[in-house]
Amino acid sequence: VSFSDDNSRVTAELPSGESVTVLLYGATVISWKDAEGQEKLWLSEAAKLDGSKAVRGGIPLVFPVFGPPSPDHAQTAKLVQHGFARTSRWEFLGKSTSESAAGAASVKLDFGLSSAAEGLDPAAREAWPFKFSLIYSVTLCPGSLTTAIVATNDDDKPFDCHALFHTYLRVDDISSVSISGLDGAAYIDKLSPSDPNKTESSSSVTITGETDRVYTPTSNEITVLQGDKPIFRITRDNLTNVVVWNPWTEKAASMGDFAPKDGYKNMLVLNPGRWGLGRLLSRGMRLRGRKLLAWLGRDVCVLG
Numbered sequence: 001v002s003f004s005d006d007n008s009r010v011t012a013e014l015p016s017g018e019s020v021t022v023l024l025y026g027a028t029v030i031s032w033k034d035a036e037g038q039e040k041l042w043l044s045e046a047a048k049l050d051g052s053k054a055v056r057g058g059i060p061l062v063f064p065v066f067g068p069p070s071p072d073h074a075q076t077a078k079l080v081q082h083g084f085a086r087t088s089r090w091e092f093l094g095k096s097t098s099e100s101a102a103g104a105a106s107v108k109l110d111f112g113l114s115s116a117a118e119g120l121d122p123a124a125r126e127a128w129p130f131k132f133s134l135i136y137s138v139t140l141c142p143g144s145l146t147t148a149i150v151a152t153n154d155d156d157k158p159f160d161c162h163a164l165f166h167t168y169l170r171v172d173d174i175s176s177v178s179i180s181g182l183d184g185a186a187y188i189d190k191l192s193p194s195d196p197n198k199t200e201s202s203s204s205v206t207i208t209g210e211t212d213r214v215y216t217p218t219s220n221e222i223t224v225l226q227g228d229k230p231i232f233r234i235t236r237d238n239l240t241n242v243v244v245w246n247p248w249t250e251k252a253a254s255m256g257d258f259a260p261k262d263g264y265k266n267m268l269v270l271n272p273g274r275w276g277l278g279r280l281l282s283r284g285m286r287l288r289g290r291k292l293l294a295w296l297g298r299d300v301c302v303l304g
């Protein structure tokens with residue numbers, strides 16, 4: 001594990017050659033390379049990595065709200081799109097290494113953000129005045145990357161929140177990519193606001209234009225294929241939803257930090273996440289005798 005000279009990012013490498021780099025700004029994973037040094041995430045060539053805006057690419061974190069906040073949800077109405085986790089400076093809490101029975105080394109990097117942290121985007125405290133703490137873990141194993149977030153309500157009142165891993169996967173050619181495991185899933189089609197509620201009938205979803213859907217899959221695992229070759233297998237733990245997004249030509253052209261403009265052909269955004277995390281109860285409250293103190297969501301992305 002090593003820090004960059006300017007302390008803006010931390011990189012972990014495994015003896016087997018895999019590596020992951022996390023920018024402390026937003027605790028954004030900006031690179032995940034396989035044992036052959038192949039980059040598995042898409043990062044815009046115009047992505048801002050200086051903390052001036054959320055990173056376009058890698059794995060930005062979405063918390064406490066996904067999308068543009070709805071004006072009628074008072075708690076989050078004043079937040080910016082996708083909340084403040086991806087635009088706050090997180091603290092590096094440390095690393096831990098472990099070895100599997102087969103001798104395969106893995107490394108876990110932990111990051112923290114809380115309402116008490118000076119790294120919290122000041123506008124955030126103003127817009128969302130709840131006491132909270134987040135611990136975000138990125139675990140690199142040979143052939144897989146696991147991201148997990150624990151959200152805790154340290155306040156004396158409950159709050160609602162969403163949490164998602166906004167993952168820009170790198171693909172060779174979107175026109176021959178398909179996603180399996182979504183059949184039967186209900187989804188919200190954000191591109192047809194007048195008739196958003198749909199059900200996926202295809203066992204192999206392809207991307208042939210701008211796509212922006214919030215799925216509630218029937219199983220915890222989905223697979224991304226390039227042609228007939230599985231390239232990613234994504235397993236969710238306590239994350240009920242997956243957003244599937246590709247900006248395609250016009251949206252790509254409209255984003256100033258999206259480069260190259262035909263980069264949409266090499267990326268597929270899959271955001272494992274949790275809708276309506278519901279009331280994250282405060283320490284003091286009880287839910288039928290059970291204290292819901294914290295919530296853990298985990299996403300495992302396995303190569304091939």
Ligand code: TA6
Nearest residue numbers: 054067081082212243245269271
């Ligand atoms: O993940 C899908 C989405 O909500 C899209 O609607 C699009 O807005 C994308 O996120 C990127 O959002 P950003 O705020 O990063 O430009």
